[in-house]
Amino acid sequence: MxxxxxxxxxxxxxxxxxxxxxxxxxxxxxxxxxxxxxxxxxxxxxxxxxxxxxxxxxxxxxxxxxxxxxxxxxxxxxxxxxxxxxxxxxxxxxxxxxxxxxxxxxxxxxxxxxxxxxxERPRGALNIPGFRPAGIYTAGTAQHLVNIEGKLPGRECVILGSGDIGLIMARRMTLEGAKVKVVAELMPYSGGLKRNIVQCLEDFDIPLKLSHTVVNIHGKERLTGVTIARVEQGLPVPGTEEYYACDTLLLSCGxxxxxxxxxxxxxxxxxxxxxxxxxxxxxxxxxxxxxxxxxxxxxxxxxxxxxxxxxxxxxxxxxxxxxxxxxGPEIPVTCGPGIRYTVPQKIRLESRDEDVTLRLRVDGVYRNRRLTVLAGDAPVSSKKRRALAPGEMETIRLSRKPLPVGIRELRVLLEEG
Ligand SMILES: Cc1cc2nc3c(=O)[nH]c(=O)nc-3n(C[C@H](O)[C@H](O)[C@H](O)COP(=O)(O)OP(=O)(O)OC[C@H]3O[C@@H](n4cnc5c(N)ncnc54)[C@H](O)[C@@H]3O)c2cc1C
CATH class of the missing domain: 3.50.50.60 (FAD/NAD(P)-binding domain)
Structure with a gap:
């Protein structure tokens, strides 16, 4: 060893x-x-x-x-x-x-x-006000309890966050006999895959409230309910609060x-x-x-x-x-507006025999756009995408052969398209 x-x-x-x-x-x-x-x-x-x-x-x-x-x-x-x-x-x-x-x-x-x-991001990192009663779990912890330990964490459930784990747990809790009352999502779009929204929420009539978050937690020993409210420009909107009685809150917040x-x-x-x-x-x-x-x-x-x-x-x-x-020398891969990140962030210049795979995510929901990669001023890849969302990773494969000599950066752009 x-x-x-x-x-x-x-x-x-x-x-x-x-x-x-x-x-x-x-x-x-x-x-x-x-x-x-x-x-x-x-x-x-x-x-x-x-x-x-x-x-x-x-x-x-x-x-x-x-x-x-x-x-x-x-x-x-x-x-x-x-x-x-x-x-x-x-x-x-x-x-x-x-x-x-x-x-x-x-x-x-x-x-x-x-x-x-x-x-998973825990409650402590989310700044949700209220007491610290039993009944609040990350979605992955609840998944472990249900699928590995055979224990159901609660009977009436609210889910905060619409990432894939939250969506999958909405379906799982329902199949195990719990009532999932709502999935609240802070952003105006879901963080999960489209297929999971359809198969895990829509197929089970579980409502998804976009631009909503939990603003209060009720119950001292055990959770008795949560208040959720609409969010605009990052702040809860007064007068939009709704109370949901529940014994379980699952967090799927990143x-x-x-x-x-x-x-x-x-x-x-x-x-x-x-x-x-x-x-x-x-x-x-x-x-x-x-x-x-x-x-x-x-x-x-x-x-x-x-x-x-x-x-x-x-x-x-x-x-x-x-x-x-x-x-050898490396050049950066930079992101234009709308692109959150790429992996890798750098490309080696000396090795001209291997192709490059770029993985990236966008920062919002976009329709009918083009993902274009520029080497210097020259486009080396451009592909049309009908729909892009932050929850779906994009992949671009580049052949090194057409990469011009002497370029200083690769730039990924999201263009009208
Ligand atoms: C709830 C959930 C549902 C998903 N559903 C789907 C799906 O339907 N379809 C799909 O394609 N993908 C799905 N995924 C995504 C997929 O499961 C993950 O992308 C994948 O498991 C990531 O693999 P990984 O090896 O990077 O990480 P992990 O699977 O997390 O493995 C990392 C390993 O490293 C070990 N480790 C960490 N630190 C140390 C250390 N210091 N010393 C030793 N060991 C260490 C951990 O114990 C762990 O076993 C889902 C993920 C989750 C969480």
Whole structure:
């Protein structure tokens, strides 16, 4: 174990796909470290179907999708250590790990892939007034209680936030016999996938109130109700308050990439994605440290996590086997109005043989637009999109061949279209 070439932190879909790709690219000594007692990450609690449509052209549940990668990892003889929590990552790639039987130990691999996923934004980060009664959960915690522990957190429920986890839990709670009274969303659009709004809310007649938020929490020991109100320009509108009696409030108010280890290693983080700033090899600002999956930026579809992580695995393999690193010049990828972020944020100029995949999100709902990429003044890609929304990640594939020599930046624009 001490002699491993590549350590992958996290045994979720990103870590597993990265491990498979790195082994297929020729890295022998790989170790996946997972703090949970089993591999699969968040997919283990996602028992609904809808995974793997792109990767396997099949509709799988989360555990089924994870199991396919776990069996590939096992089939390739890749070492995985569960119950192993990485406590620290240093800038020279020394990892400090704790494990119930092995105690605390250190590793110094040639490369590291960050695949730690993300966590949910809790109530403490939301500034909701009122007491702190029992009955308020993040949607993912409620999902764990229902799907893994077989416990229903409540009977009458309000959901704040219309991200995918909130939408999926609205359906799940309904199927388990609870009454979901409303989903309130602060923004004028949903943060979730269109298919989840249809399949999880509309199919079950659950109302979605856009531009609404919870302004008060009632109940001292156990939640008895919440007040929601309409929001304009970020402020609740007096006179629009509505009281909903409920014993459960589920919060689905955003995911935060888990980057405490990355920060400790001195990895540069993006203020927009909260994940590492990477180049087109998905290599962070610390040489030999790569990142993929939800730790890099929050994904809506696991298939894209697997694709991105496979690229990180191949790139880490190149780094290890060919001693290739980010030495040459890099140019930034900049965003025009309407584009929230791109990943990667930088492109290496010296390598003209590999294509570039840009993943991005827009900052609002747009119709009939064009996503255009300019290299200097020259357009190198332009594609028409009928509808764009913040909840749906966009992907642009660029061939390096037409990239002009001497450009200073790639600029992504959202144009009328
Ligand atoms: C409720 C929910 C519903 C979803 N529904 C769908 C869907 O219908 N279809 C779809 O395609 N996608 C869906 N997704 C998205 C998909 O599940 C995620 O994009 C994917 O799981 C992210 O993979 P990951 O490996 O980056 O992160 P995770 O799955 O979160 O895995 C990260 C792993 O890293 C481990 N870890 C973290 N820190 C450490 C450490 N310090 N040491 C060791 N291990 C560590 C964690 O324990 C975890 O196992 C859903 C996600 C959620 C949360």
């Amino acid at each position: 001490e002699a491993c070439d590549l350590v992958i932190i996290g045994g979720g879909p990103a870590g597993l796909a990265a491990a498979v790709a790195a082994r297929q690219a020729g890295v022998e000594n790989i170790l996946v470290l997972e703090r949970d007692s089993r591999l699969g990450g968040i997919l283990n609690q996602c028992i609904h179907s809808g995974f793997g449509l792109h990767t396997f052209q099949q509709e799988l549940t989360g555990p089924e999708y994870a199991a396919r990668f776990v069996s590939q990892v096992k089939g390739l003889g890749i070492a995985c250590l569960c119950d192993a929590m990485v406590l620290d990552l240093a800038a020279d790639r020394t990892l400090t790990v704790i494990h119930p039987e092995r105690g605390i130990f250190t590793l110094h691999p040639k490369a590291v892939i960050l695949a730690m996923g993300c966590r 995911l935060i990439p888990e980057n405490e280890l990355s920060r400790g290693a001195g990895v540069e983080l993006s203020l927009v994605t909260n994940g590492p700033v990477v180049n087109d090899r998905l290599e962070t600002s610390v040489p030999g440290v790569f990142a993929a999956g939800n730790v890099l930026h929050v994904h809506d579809l696991v298939d894209y996590v697997s694709q991105e992580a496979a690229a990180a695995g191949e790139n880490a393999a190149r780094y290890i086997l060919e001693a290739q690193t980010q030495t």
